[in-house]
Each structure stands twice: as structure tokens, then as C-alpha cells.
Amino acid sequence: DVKVTQSSRYLVKRTGEKVFLECVQDMDHENMFWYRQDPGLGLRLIYFSYDVKMKEKGDIPEGYSVSREKKERFSLILESASTNQTSMYLCASSPTPTGGLQYFGPGTRLTVL
Amino acid sequence: QQQVKQSPQSLIVQKGGISIINCAYENTAFDYFPWYQQFPGKGPALLIAIRPDVSEKKEGRFTISFNKSAKQFSLHIMDSQPGDSATYFCAAILEYGNKLVFGAGTILRVKS
Numbered sequence: 001d002v003k004v005t006q007s008s009r010y011l012v013k014r015t016g017e018k019v020f021l022e023c024v025q026d027m028d029h030e031n032m033f034w035y036r037q038d039p040g041l042g043l044r045l046i047y048f049s050y051d052v053k054m055k056e057k058g059d060i061p062e063g064y065s066v067s068r069e070k071k072e073r074f075s076l077i078l079e080s081a082s083t084n085q086t087s088m089y090l091c092a093s094s095p096t097p098t099g100g101l102q103y104f105g106p107g108t109r110l111t112v113l
Numbered sequence: 114q115q116q117v118k119q120s121p122q123s124l125i126v127q128k129g130g131i132s133i134i135n136c137a138y139e140n141t142a143f144d145y146f147p148w149y150q151q152f153p154g155k156g157p158a159l160l161i162a163i164r165p166d167v168s169e170k171k172e173g174r175f176t177i178s179f180n181k182s183a184k185q186f187s188l189h190i191m192d193s194q195p196g197d198s199a200t201y202f203c204a205a206i207l208e209y210g211n212k213l214v215f216g217a218g219t220i221l222r223v224k225s
Contacts, residue, residue: 004156031211040122042202042217043157050211058212090156100145100206102213104156 003027004105006091012111019078021108023091029103030096032074034058034066037088037107049074050096081112116140117205119216126223132190134219136203139184144208148177148188149215151200160201161188193223 007022025032033048035058045058047066055066063085067075074093078085088109092102118137126132138146147162163170163177163186170177176189190197203216 033212040217042119043215045212048212092156094211096211097209098206098211098213100147100162100204100213101159104158106154106156 004091004093004103006089006105006108008108009106010109010111012113013078013081014113015082017078017081017112019081019110019112021076021078021089021091021110023074023076023093023105024072025074025091025093025103026072027093027095027103028071029093030071031094031098031102032068033092033094033102034064034074034076035090035092036060037090043090046076081110083112086110086112116214117203117216119203119219121219122217123220124222126190126193126221128193128195128223128225130193130223132188132193132197132221132223134188134201134203134221135185136187136216137183137185138205138214140205140207140214141184142207143205143214144210145206146177146179146186147204147206147213148175149202149204151202151218153199157200157202190221193221195223195225198222 034046035043049068091105094102149157150160151157179186204213
């Protein structure tokens with residue numbers, strides 16, 4: 001069974017803090033993704049990575065950066081958290097070619113105060 | 114720019130009824146159209162998918178209908194059950210692409 005795990009289910013941070021969200025997959029997938037999920041807006045792609053140390057901006061990369069030093073791990077970084085980054089963050093992985101199939105983690109509910 | 118438009122935003126259906134969720138897309142280069150189901154506290158999971166050369170695909174109580182000329186596709190849930198209560202996302206992807214484009218989601222509640 002494919003497993004995508006995220007480091008925290010719930011996280012509360014203060015404005016201006018640096019925030020790290022970690023994601024690990026155990027299926028040796030080439031592709032990994034970070035989304036944020038907001039009511040009425042669906043899933044919006046922040047960044048994705050198609051190989052180690054490779055990354056590509058998604059639709060809403062502003063205020064975020066990512067790191068992929070190892071194939072199984074993909075980190076999302078909020079350099080200086082702001083209240084408008086309060087959201088559900090979902091990590092996903094997929095093989096290549098993806099064929100439309102992505103495996104999602106359970107999500108991290110981030111609240112920025 | 115929302116490339117996949119999904120409606121309705123929320124839906125309440127009686128147990129045993131038919132749930133219908135509609136999606137429309139703009140990019141004719143999309144080659145694969147999956148639906149994802151998300152239960153509370155969980156990440157989305159692939160439910161069913163269709164390619165544009167097929168007009169309908171059925172898996173159990175779930176059916177995708179696809180209208181290529183209208184650039185629309187829909188999910189029908191027959192004999193809806195309370196256990197089907199979830200958020201449903203339609204999506205689209207380019208051939209050989211890696212990035213899914215998701216609709217805004219539909220919150221389905223099936224009343225018993």
C-alpha cells in the first residue's frame with residue numbers, strides 16, 4: 001500500500017515565523033506535489049518536484065519555497081508565515097508517467113495567528 | 114485561471130437517490146479526467162477516471178459521463194448512501210503530463 005505521510009496533522013504558528021512542513025512517501029515515486037486546500041477554491045498547486053533537487057512552481061508559489069534533497073522527502077517552507085497562509089496543506093506523490101493518479105497524505109491544518 | 118469548473122459547490126441527496134456533479138473544462142489538450150473522493154480528515158483518493166475517447170465509464174454505483182464536444186463531464190452516484198458523504202473533486206491532466214488541474218470541489222451529504 002502506498003503511503004504518504006505528513007509530519008503534523010495540526011500546526012499553530014505566529015505571524016513571521018518560519019514554518020517547515022514535511023512529507024515522506026514510501027513508493028519511490030519521482031513526482032511529489034504540495035497543494036493547499038481552501039473551501040470553494042479546491043486544490044491549488046503550490047510547487048511540485050519531478051526529481052531530486054528539481055522543482056517547478058505551481059499556480060500559487062508566492063510566499064513558499066520547497067526542498068527535495070532525497071527522493072522520498074519533499075518539504076514545504078513558509079519563510080515568514082502570514083495569516084493568509086492559514087489553510088489545509090496536502091502533499092501528494094505520483095509515478096512517471098502519472099496517468100492522473102496521485103497519492104495524497106492526510107494533510108496538515110496550519111493556523112497562523 | 115480556473116481551467117476546470119465544477120458545480121454544484123454543495124449537494125444534499127436522500128439515501129437511495131442519484132447524486133450528480135458536473136464539470137466543464139477549457140483546454141482541449143486534456144487527455145485524462147479523474148475524480149477524487151475526500152473523506153473528512155483524509156487526503157483525496159482516486160475514485161474513477163475516464164479518457165475522452167469513451168463516453169461513459171461505470172464502476173459499481175459510480176458512473177462518469179463524458180461529452181467531448183461540449184467539453185463537459187459528470188459524476189453520477191446511483192443509490193447514494195450515507196457513506197458516500199464526502200467532498201468530490203473532478204480533475205484533468207494533459208497526456209504525459211504530471212500536473213493535475215482540479216475543480217473547486219463538491220461537498221456531498223447523503224441524508225439517511
